[in-house]
Amino acid sequence: MTERPVSERARALSCLVIAALLILALFVPWMFENQFGLYLLDMALINAVIALGLNVVLKTGQVSMAHAGFMAIGAYTSAQLTVKLDVPFLVGFVAAGLGAALVALGLGRIILRLKGVYFLLFTFALNEFLYLLNKNVPALTGGNDGVVGIKPPTIPFVADPLRSKAAFYYLVLVVVALALAFVWALYRSPFGRAMDAVRESELLAAATGYNPMRIKMIAFSIGCLLAGLGGSLYAHFLLYIAPFSFTFWESVNFLLMNIIGGSTSLAGPILGALLLTPLPELLRSYVMWQQVLYGLTFIVFMRFLPDGVTPLCASAWRALVGRLGRPAAEPPARERAPDPRSGS
């Protein structure tokens, strides 16, 4: 994609905005007198980690409906290790991510052969199967009762334990920032380009010398690793997990975050998570209609905004900044190859 010439002032403005936002992010807990807002924010950031993981999987063209299942693997690993074996939080956290990644790696070999709708259906069945399995092996997962009494995270030298929502906010913020940085670097690296190639055409990618299977497996593992980490954070935030939190509908939710936020850019899943997590709270007065609203939103977005909200903001931003510099000519609309992630 051709880079548009940027005016100096536009660039300076961008940097200023980002710097301001970063500083603002550090002060967020002070802005909130009210614990409930912080609670929602913490949940949104946890969801952002998982949605980001799904984005990595989507980038290779595989639509997974099992992300909640991998989140569950992470959540239960972390929960059981810390509750039953008294393992410190950080160990449980890392184990959660690794556990999910290992399962993904193991399964990936056999399931990533499936393409398109078949992969989707498989992951749907996988999620449901894991959910039922979870309910029926109480020895391992606590069954229907789930895991009670999970301890809040303890970070040596920093917090022992981390009880307040504000403190948790910083923890998740750090995780999100690190995850974002990692994924950003990944996407810009040659591996990222390989991912794009695989998504656009596996056949062509193989012909060019890539190994699509290996690329998909690595992407899938990374995506599920993030889901596992998110699951661990979730467990240590709510302090209680049960099978019901990890159904197919949760997976759909993470997909929705990517769709609404826009799966083609990194901002998408973060945005999606920030928008979708507090949404039920805003709609509390209309509980019965909430479901109808959700469904209609799906349909409207798929029809009119397949790339999510990001392009809208992008145009708005461009319009704003354009006044400051010389706007370049728009690249022709269909120069981009169709992106199966957004269904275009």
Next chain:
Amino acid sequence: MRTWIRNVAIVGVLAVAALAVIHEPVRAAKTAELKIGFVSALSGAGMAWGMGMLGGLEMAAEDVNKAGGIPIGDTTYTIKVIAYDDKYTGPGAVQAAQRLISQDGVNIIVGPIGSVPMLAMADVTESNKVLVFSNSYTTKALSPKKPHTFRLTPTSMEFSLPFLQWIVKNQPQLKTAAIVGPNDESGKEVASHNEAAYQKVGIKVLAKEFYERGTQDFVPLLTKLLASKPDILDLDGTTPGDSGVVLKQARQIGFQGQIIKTGGPGTLEIIRVAGAAADGFLYVSPWDPNEPKVKALMERFEAKYKMPYNPLGVYFYEGSHMLFDAIKQAKTFSSDGLRQHIEGQKEYTGLLGRYVWGGEAEYGIRHQWIAPFYVGQVQKGKEMMLTKINP
């Protein structure tokens, strides 16, 4: 590079917007309003129970407000109910409780229903010293470690044994039983209490089967369960809608034994779904629907909410009145003051009769409300109460 900067900026702007939306200032507490929080399933599968509970609370609040409110000192308080839907899930309950506590500033929550929401919410409510008056069948709900949690509904722990004792006395020919229940925490809890109760009265449990919520065809399960030809089929913690289908299908495949239910009321729905197959069905009922005062309450609920009143709700009508009474007498609604007053309550007399607090032996803490209940039987499509069992 430019795209990236743009993207981060977009995230930032929208994040700020989202934060601005979430961030609502805590509402200034009105001095003459007593806010009571409510959490339960107000949509989806558990809605009949949730609405029943809410109806009980709201009707009791209406009664008290009409009579002039609650005078404490020289302020008269009107009761305001703030209700949130937890969709019968753990995270839903936690979120609702968080909002009630942080945003709405309540320190009394009525609800939830369901073991998972109950257990999930416990951490939030106990650490904030919020008094909880709940439903939910799990034994783990009450414990000495949760001094602020009370339970208003008797669970199978409380009524299974008396019910089964009555059955053994009146139908001594019944010697064996089979249990069917939903595969969730409530279902399994109820089944284990019932098994213990069966053992105490000398009835042998031949088999038990659990099914996933959403199952519609119970014939495979029933074929297996009833193969050992038990005298009793116990519907346990099955939801009323499912119970109707189980009843109907059990009779269809030829089961002629006694069908009973030791948990989760909702007989009207059962009769509606099962039709004639429900005749002879024995169950535990919180109330006698043929009694005029109860009938009046049922009609009042139906007029207000346009749906039938689930019997479970009556415990919340009575319980809420008890709560408001306690606040009036204790002259406070602070957590510690109110809690101590309720713990010291000897008994309460309500619409249905006499209630006492109990539960030390089972839970280690005397926070279980023990209520009278009825043994009911469906006769020719109608509910008839056979006997009343008092605490």
Next chain:
Amino acid sequence: MLTEVSIAQVLVNGLTSGSFYVLMALGFTLIFGIMRLVNFAHGEFYMLGAFVVYHLYGRLGVNFFLALAASAVTVGVLGAVVERVIFVPLRSRELSMLMSALGLQITLQGIMAVTEGVEALSLPAPVSGVYRSSWLIFPYDRLLVVAVAAVVLALFYAFITWSKFGQALRAVAQDAEAALMQGIPVNRVYTLAFAIGCMLAAIAGGVIGPVFSLHVYMGQAAILKAFVVVILGGLGSVPGAVVGGLVLGLAESVFASLFGVLVSDMLGFLLIMLILLWRPFGLLGRATA
């Protein structure tokens, strides 16, 4: 354990539920075969069909079969409208169509939950009574479903093989571009296919509803079964749906008798995963480009 229960009963139970599943899955596999769309909203059309029959037959006393036909037509028309409005603009975007179908499912269920309430309703069956013999028990309302399933299959087969529309459907399923070049109005065929799929779902709902119970969430169970059946038999294959349905019904019945229904529930999803890995086109499907 199996010996306590008559083996014949287990088999009959299995074949009976199998026919239920075939009926549920027929419309679903049709829509996939012709439009390559996984219609997530299939269960909701099934539910709508049941509710129309409930209102016409259960509450107004209209003749059952007339009510069933009316239900099929109503839901079919609704399907056609939905197809035009939602899916036509998304024609080439498979993922978008899929997600829209999911959105449709959520919307329809939500609307019905608001208008009909969430309590279970009872829909009396047009036939009652039970056939009893020493080794077999067979309720007549289930027999009716099996009969309707057989009739519907026969009619559908006749339609597909001998009618002009049916032939057009098969042509489009085989190769849409070639069909277009032949002058077949492919877009109209898609709409018709979707409408027929919804009609089949509605008939399934209307006739199966009385056997179980009626509520706005009944579609969930139906579509889960349809998924398993269709993947077993092959996405898009009608004979596959028949084989898949019967196989699933039998397998579940046997597993339930041996291990209990919780295991047989997991069986369905396990089967989906295994079939997708081993033979993605199902037992009777063919590899399509």
